[in-house]
Amino acid sequence: MQPRAYLIDSNIYVYRAWHGAPVMLRDAQGRALNAVHGYAEFLLRVLEDVGTDRVVLAFDVPQAEPYRRGIDPAYKAHRPPPPADLRPQFELCRAFAEGVGLPVHTSDRYEADDVIGTLADRLRAEGLAVTLLTADKDLAQLLEGQDRWWNHGRTEVLDARGVERVWGVPPALIADLLAITGDAVDNIPGVPGIGRTTAARMLRKWGSLDGILANLHAIGAQKFRGAPRAQRLMLEHEDTVRLARRLTGIVRDVPLGDDIRTHWQRPAVEHVEPLFEALRLPESLRQRWLSLLDGSRGA
Numbered sequence: 019m020q021p022r023a024y025l026i027d028s029n030i031y032v033y034r035a036w037h038g039a040p041v042m043l044r045d046a047q048g049r050a051l052n053a054v055h056g057y058a059e060f061l062l063r064v065l066e067d068v069g070t071d072r073v074v075l076a077f078d079v080p081q082a083e084p085y086r087r088g089i090d091p092a093y094k095a096h097r098p099p100p101p102a103d104l105r106p107q108f109e110l111c112r113a114f115a116e117g118v119g120l121p122v123h124t125s126d127r128y129e130a131d132d133v134i135g136t137l138a139d140r141l142r143a144e145g146l147a148v149t150l151l152t153a154d155k156d157l158a159q160l161l162e163g164q165d166r167w168w169n170h171g172r173t174e175v176l177d178a179r180g181v182e183r184v185w186g187v188p189p190a191l192i193a194d195l196l197a198i199t200g201d202a203v204d205n206i207p208g209v210p211g212i213g214r215t216t217a218a219r220m221l222r223k224w225g226s227l228d229g230i231l232a233n234l235h236a237i238g239a240q241k242f243r244g245a246p247r248a249q250r251l252m253l254e255h256e257d258t259v260r261l262a263r264r265l266t267g268i269v270r271d272v273p274l275g276d277d278i279r280t281h282w283q284r285p286a287v288e289h290v291e292p293l294f295e296a297l298r299l300p301e302s303l304r305q306r307w308l309s310l311l312d313g314s315r316g317a
Contacts, residue, residue, distance in 0.1 A: 022164075023070075023141045024148070030153050030154060032107065035055070036053040055297075055303065057111045061114075061118070065282070071284075074137055084129075086129070089264050090261060093204060095205060114293065118285065118307065121283075132269035132270070135270040155185075156266065159268060161176075163178075186214060193266040196266040198252075206265050208262055231260070
């Protein structure tokens with residue numbers, strides 16, 4: 019069986035942890051800790067589940083000049099900022115992950131999706147299949163071969179065939195599909211009035227968004243319901259689709275520096291105890307982490 023690495027889209031799971039428990043404890047600086055504790059529980063369960071040291075984390079961090087905002091200033095512009103008590107916990111979650119020895123990667127220009135895409139290509143070059151832990155549909159476009167998309171905690175796992183069954187197109191066409199249908203979550207408009215089914219039909223017919231755009235005047239003659247209307251809409255919104263495609267594709271050559279760690283390096287127990295104390299980790303969770311770290315040394 020092909021060896022496997024696991025890439026975690028961390029911010030999604032920090033948000034889940036935030037929504038999963040109320041603020042009960044704060045650290046010495048007054049920062050809330052509910053998301054940190056939930057995220058620490060999540061990471062522990064992942065490490066227990068996968069049984070490998072090839073676990074790598076990507077985080078979104080604040081950016082001065084975001085890559086996609088340079089393409090379209092409206093990209094994600096509708097999103098409100100995180101709640102005040104959540105905002106500092108992203109940094110605390112990164113500090114926790116780094117403190118327990120997990121490799122953490124970020125970019126001050128690109129999103130975590132792009133970091134994951136870059137790491138996935140690097141890991142495949144080492145002969146590994148990758149499993150993406152995320153709830154983000156955009157990342158499905160990265161699947162190749164024996165790769166998996168895993169919505170951890172929701173027991174939803176998709177391989178490339180599963181992605182095609184759900185979306186109507188293979189992973190390599192997900193970015194094209196989203197450029198046509200739009201993505202309200204990211205404020206990508208797409209073509210109003212064309213949904214996933216029609217977009218997938220056109221992509222299967224012509225093989226790619228470029229293929230569709232090269233045959234815009236042939237859409238109306240196709241034998242699916244609403245073909246003439248789809249042709250009119252695609253012609254009207256061609257420029258929007260071309261712009262959207264620059265936003266939906268994941269970048270896979272993000273500069274991550276010379277030292278790109280992709281192995282979990284377990285620290286000595288005595289080195290993590292001050293971190294656990296500072297983050298006021300609940301005793302039961304602390305003991306489980308200490309047991310995992312102590313039992314894994316030398317493995």
